[in-house]
Amino acid sequence: MLEKLSVDFVRKIFHILTNGNAKIKFHTICMQNRDREKAANRPVEFGLKLLGYNVWYRLPGIRNIPVGREIGKTYLTRKYLRLPVEDLSSEILENPSVVCDITDSLFLPVLEKKRFYQQVEHRLSCPGFAKIRFGLEKPCMKIDAIYKELSRIFQKQLSPQIELEMAAENFMPNRYIIRLLDIAAYHEITIHFVVDSSYPKEFYSKILKRNHICWDTLMVSCEEKKNKQEIVKGLGLEKYGVVSADFNHFIRPLHKLGGRSIYYRAPMQLMRDVWHPKLSEEFRDQYDAVCGAKVFSGKKRPSFAYELGYLCAGPFLYSLIPFLGEEDTVYYAASDSPFTRLAQAGCTTNGYIKLGSPVINLIDTGIDPEGFKNFVQRIQAHNPESRLRIVSLEKTAGINLEPLSCVFTGMDNELTRGILDFCQDFASCTHRSTISVSDGRALYTWGYGNICKLVHSDEGAFHAQATAV
């Protein structure tokens, strides 16, 4: 039936049904990506689904309910399936120029504005700073002018230097969009960066250079005295692509002016669009930012096991480590297990070691109770001068850790990789912020059922899960 309709007509209908709003645009593209041949193989079902998305994501109130998207319970990667960047690049290569608005696409913030200003307030030791700074945020006002005003209000000399340094650290470079633009640069597409910001151009050029990003022009609203949309209009481009996470204020108006829209839904937004367990507000913001950027940016297409490791088990193990003590701590875990990298402490199942400390913390990871007993005896025999302090990881956690034994035994699998990646990413992006055990436990509890299912299924099935998207 489909091949009898004119291609132009089908394209037009498709365009209407996939461009209603940001959610429709994103979710219809994901649906397509999940089964690239669906439109051809089952056109009726595909068409009805498109209609369904158009109805659901337009209904006020209803459209914000994340039906079928729960951390630890749903395989979210499959719901949020973006195109591989090399395939998406064909869209950017259609035109001789591209404009990109940097924030929420090329660089992803760890902390949102309000929380970021709170951190600055803390560093500046200036109570009340965050609220006033937030109020002064205007894209056409330069940072120097803002700080002049702040200095006047707080009756002391304040310099923007600290904020600029912290802002640079607050950005996580998005490898997916960096790659997309790098492909464009290789094909000699002109790249224009525009950004609504009170920070100077040098601030952005520095972080672009640091990430080896090529560009042709860079314009900042505070210097141009107009917003990013008006800056693009002023460029006088005829044929160009628009890469942005800002659907309503950038993609849509520029599309109306002839720009080819390449909508990139912000990874942080994707995390907000799912059900969470009850988490502390501060942790949740950081968690959403890091997990969104690292799992749902499009760079990876992780398996469900990896996703569970990253979103659920990783935060839990991360939350436990500070309670176990870092100095003179030996974990009863395989010496070549991935946990060695995470704990930054000795991991061994071999008790023939001499440590020479007056107090040695021995962490029972629960992987082999009988083996641990012998291990303790051997350690004591080789360290007669030391006092042994035995800590049970499971008792500290207050929840069954058996499904996570692979982390300590050295078995390399997707769950373990997810756990390790979370711990490394979270530590580096948040400057080693801690996670409360209750937050960690809440996430682990939500994913517990599926983690058990995956771990206890036979090995073949576990690996099949590990690769299937």
Add this chain to the structure above:
Amino acid sequence: MVLYHLSTTYQLLYCIVHRMARHPQEEAGLLMVEYIRPEKERKEFIKKLEETGWFSFVRLVPENQFKLRRGASLNESSTTQEIEGVIRNVCSCVRSWLNMDLSSFSRIYIGSDQWSFGIYCLANHIPHVYVEDASGMLSQRERYLKILREISMTNYVISQYLHGAGTSEDEIARLSDVRNFINGFTDEKAENFSIYDALTQEIPERVPELLAFYGAEPISVEEEAPVCVFMTQYLKSMAVKDLDVQEQITTMLVDYFAEGFRLIVKPHPKDIWLNYRRILPRAVILPHNMNSELLPFVFSRPIDRVLTASSTSVGGMAPFAKEVYQFTTEIESFHERLHRIYVTAVLLKRLSQCAGQALDISASAINTVQLENFLRILEVPREKGGLAVKVTGEEEEFRGSEDTIIFSPSNAGERRCFSVTEKNLLEVRGSLCPEEGSLFSPAEYTVYLSSAQKKIWDCLSSLAFVKNLPYSGAKLYIESRLIIWEEKS
């Protein structure tokens, strides 16, 4: 009249040269899968090909159109009935589109028989000659099927069902570059045909014509600087489909194996996503669309070194290069292990210096191709009957051995805890320290040496140097130290 069917740029050159060399007097027809060129380039490309007069007709097989008509897509759990249904639909599409009597061709050559025309011929038991997908690929069936599976599951399922991809009873021969078969592989139906041999021995007079068609300009290579050609790969046919990983592999290989060379990059025709101008700013980047098999005919002199991760096209350059460095496909999945193998090779070199003799190296549970490449590049002296050294990736073997042995763990674990009862060890640690913006992460690669030859310890324990990896944006600090039990406490 003969008929060729193909889907890759390698096969196109292969078939053109084959047609010129082996069927010069006969007419020839050409069918190509439309995906061989991007949509907007197709018309012009066909016109250009027709104008050469090499083929009586050139037709693009409209695979996209067939896809819409073939019915449901297949997967590995599809039933026989479903598979046969799709095959029937494909055959019916091909039959009505083809509109020609295949029995009128004296020989039919089919490259990539997983596409519609190949399916039609296999399903109807039409005798034909199979043409391999890339140089020597017939010998790498497993790798080929893996790529096929990832590119199109439906085609893969049909290919398996019809016993295609170089295993069909209906194949009268399998045209392949036998010289590039992996060691030990044989196929009784293999019929050798090499582009390089044909162009140098059978039809050298046709070379200018071919170069003109591909727009290949002569490349003048100065005599002073040694030249290394780096052959890139198509991301979609690599094990890890991540541009960051591909970039890491590229920079690592160039840093380790092209130091001091003038670098020329030959991108795979479909490798259009990695920005080699940014990654390797001092390198000469050759055009994508020229086949690497033509490179020997454009350089003004033989080149010194060919380097690739695991591209099959290296075979085309091999006869023209003084030395070739290539790796097994393991490098695609575990590229960072290369650092550890480098540390191992450095230790072996030092061991030879300290012992004052060549080494007789044996290896187990370690990638021997990677080790061999580093031993060559570092010029580690080796000879039979020299100082016997075992290199192993197995901890158990290391612990149990009394001979001179190096333990180079295959996984990325951290330092091992060796027990008090064990002998003294030399620990050689490579610390990878990336600069800001590097794609690499900090990592440590530790290898251990155990030997009863006490006289070498002092010399070995002073090993310390830095390997600069400029394109990778990192430095590898290598240092050794003796682990004596008391020191660990």
